[in-house]
Amino acid sequence: MTYNTTIESAAPEGAIYYLFGATGDLARRKLFPALFSLYKEGKLSENFAVVGLARRPRTNEQFRSDLYDSINEFCRYKVEDLTMWNAFAEHFVYMSLDINDVEGFKQLNKLSDELDEQFNIPGNRLFYLALAPSLFGPVSFNMRDGGMLESKGWHRLVIEKPFGYDLESAQQLNEQLCQVFKEEEIFRIDHYLGKEMVQNIQVLRFSNSFFEPLWNNKHIANVQITLSETVGVEERGGYYDKSGALRDMGQNHMLQMLAMIAMEPPSRLIGEDIRDEKVKVMRSLRSYSSSDDVRANVIRGQYSAGKFGDKALPGYREEESVDAESTTETYFAAKVFVDNFRWAGVPFYIRTGKRLPVKTTEVVIEFKSVADNILFGSRHDLAPNLLVIRVNPMEGIYIKLNAKKPGSDTDIQTVNMEFCQSCQVGINTPEAYERLIHDAARGDSTYFTRWDEVAHAWSFVDRIAQAWRESTSDLQFYPAGTWGPKSAEELLAADGFHWWPVNGQEEDNVIWVTNSR
Numbered sequence: 001m002t003y004n005t006t007i008e009s010a011a012p013e014g015a016i017y018y019l020f021g022a023t024g025d026l027a028r029r030k031l032f033p034a035l036f037s038l039y040k041e042g043k044l045s046e047n048f049a050v051v052g053l054a055r056r057p058r059t060n061e062q063f064r065s066d067l068y069d070s071i072n073e074f075c076r077y078k079v080e081d082l083t084m085w086n087a088f089a090e091h092f093v094y095m096s097l098d099i100n101d102v103e104g105f106k107q108l109n110k111l112s113d114e115l116d117e118q119f120n121i122p123g124n125r126l127f128y129l130a131l132a133p134s135l136f137g138p139v140s141f142n143m144r145d146g147g148m149l150e151s152k153g154w155h156r157l158v159i160e161k162p163f164g165y166d167l168e169s170a171q172q173l174n175e176q177l178c179q180v181f182k183e184e185e186i187f188r189i190d191h192y193l194g195k196e197m198v199q200n201i202q203v204l205r206f207s208n209s210f211f212e213p214l215w216n217n218k219h220i221a222n223v224q225i226t227l228s229e230t231v232g233v234e235e236r237g238g239y240y241d242k243s244g245a246l247r248d249m250g251q252n253h254m255l256q257m258l259a260m261i262a263m264e265p266p267s268r269l270i271g272e273d274i275r276d277e278k279v280k281v282m283r284s285l286r287s288y289s290s291s292d293d294v295r296a297n298v299i300r301g302q303y304s305a306g307k308f309g310d311k312a313l314p315g316y317r318e319e320e321s322v323d324a325e326s327t328t329e330t331y332f333a334a335k336v337f338v339d340n341f342r343w344a345g346v347p348f349y350i351r352t353g354k355r356l357p358v359k360t361t362e363v364v365i366e367f368k369s370v371a372d373n374i375l376f377g378s379r380h381d382l383a384p385n386l387l388v389i390r391v392n393p394m395e396g397i398y399i400k401l402n403a404k405k406p407g408s409d410t411d412i413q414t415v416n417m418e419f420c421q422s423c424q425v426g427i428n429t430p431e432a433y434e435r436l437i438h439d440a441a442r443g444d445s446t447y448f449t450r451w452d453e454v455a456h457a458w459s460f461v462d463r464i465a466q467a468w469r470e471s472t473s474d475l476q477f478y479p480a481g482t483w484g485p486k487s488a489e490e491l492l493a494a495d496g497f498h499w500w501p502v503n504g505q506e507e508d509n510v511i512w513v514t515n516s517r
């Protein structure tokens with residue numbers, strides 16, 4: 001059954017893919033593997049070429065050898081057939097280019113004409129900027145001034161996060177890009193939107209009569225979104241210390257997931273309608289009224305030295321490229337309200353952090369208990385029903401129900417009924433980057449963020465950042481390998497709730513009914 005014809009049909013047309021930042025980490029770990037998977041699955045037109053671009057010198061042979069290594073290390077498919085590999089690799093060429101040098105773009109333009117000819121490409125251009133954001137503006141101007149946008153096909157710009165540091169810098173960046181590209185030609189990546197289970201939210205919500213009528217403040221008590229990571233900042237301290245968890249994860253991935261949960265049904269399953277509905281959610285986010293309001297509702301933390309099992313872990317301030325007195329948050333938790341008719345009074349609790357005990361992304365929808373339950377309420381401490389959407393790394397859903405304990409007259413037990421998607425399809429589900437590159441190549445911007453969404457998300461985040469700049473007294477430290485500051489528990493306890501266990505913290509006394517075995 002195909003639910004969205006714009007997404008499932010239409011193979012991409014032939015195009016040249018320009019990978020700016022081709023010698024960087026993102027290209028190596030995500031972009032090359034994604035291109036190989038698409039090729040292997042027949043999702044790239046035969047008429048394509050990839051031009052790797054960065055300053056350091058590389059021959060085409062060296063570039064293809066880097067490509068080979070990256071695929072064998074990071075791709076879900078390995079290179080098994082050399083004939084097929086050679087056919088793939090011959091589409092890849094490398095050119096050394098400093099993006100500040102417009103002459104280089106003129107040469108690139110000539111090379112592009114040759115590639116159009118060689119691979120029978122109709123002048124389509126997809127520019128992927130895996131570069132530091134400070135280079136996004138200059139590279140766009142030089143593309144234009146170097147004549148790169150004069151080819152007869154379409155031109156699309158795919159840009160990585162972060163899109164700005166705050167609303168003001170994001171606006172400046174957007175103005176620069178809009179001098180060269182139209183909004184519909186700009187594809188802003190939020191790789192969470194490319195994840196299977198994030199895309200599945202709308203199917204779960206709008207195609208199940210179990211959920212659709214209950215999806216509102218009459219039946220839902222609260223929503224919890226957890227995005228926990230075991231890693232620290234690794235070698236990204238230089239970037240992360242200026243960014244922090246709020247900008248790195250909050251402004252984008254977490255608010256995007258919240259929007260997918262909270263949005264109204266779009267009138268049609270097409271990109272603009274879905275994005276219109278997400279914008280309405282972003283616009284309805286209740287801004288904190290004062291810095292005290294921020295401190296009462298947003299908790300921030302930074303990991304100190306700790307351990308995983310027997311392994312000692314350094315504190316954040318001891319990490320490479322991090323200021324020894326840094327006050328950057330590696331954790332935040334917030335209580336957020338969506339001020340509209342559907343969600344009035346329902347808290348959305350969101351939390352993310354590095355060096356937490358497990359790597360997992362989960363959304364928990366906690367339903368209200370059966371009102372005035374005269375049958376069971378007085379005798380049992382009934383667990384509320386939950387719908388849990390497991391996004392990452394395990395994919396699937398489960399629902400938590402109350403059921404009679406077999407053989408007992410009086411006991412009620414909690415049962416988790418699970419659809420484990422990962423168990424069905426193994427780990428071989430498409431990576432988010434495959435999906436997103438494929439969509440951009442077909443001109444489908446549904447799962448990319450539109451400028452107005454980004455701007456509203458920054459306004460919300462900027463209010464928090466402003467309070468944090470005024471004083472750092474609320475920054476709390478948590479040992480690496482623990483669940484963050486205690487006050488994040490108190491945030492929910494004050495409302496009579498608690499964080500539900502996520503993957504790796506399974507509860508006792510719960511029966512699992514699952515397809516995982």
Ligand SMILES: NC(=O)C1=CN([C@@H]2O[C@H](COP(=O)(O)OP(=O)(O)OC[C@H]3O[C@@H](n4cnc5c(N)ncnc54)[C@H](OP(=O)(O)O)[C@@H]3O)[C@@H](O)[C@H]2O)C=CC1
Nearest residue numbers: 021022023024025026054055056098099130131160161162
């Ligand atoms: N790595 C990741 O997992 C993620 C990265 N991102 C984003 O992706 C982007 C790239 O990140 P990442 O790959 O990690 O960064 P890296 O620092 O690893 O790579 C940067 C790339 O830019 C090239 N470069 C730098 N300056 C110039 C220049 N003047 N002209 C031409 N090329 C230049 C470098 O090549 P050379 O030195 O040879 O010129 C290199 O290929 C960033 O915006 C980042 O925030 C987003 C999510 C995850």
Ligand SMILES: O=C1O[C@H](COP(=O)(O)O)[C@@H](O)[C@H](O)[C@H]1O
Nearest residue numbers: 161191229231248249253361392
């Ligand atoms: O964008 C980012 O996401 C990753 C987490 O992504 P995931 O797909 O592995 O959950 C995070 O580690 C990184 O700091 C951030 O920039």
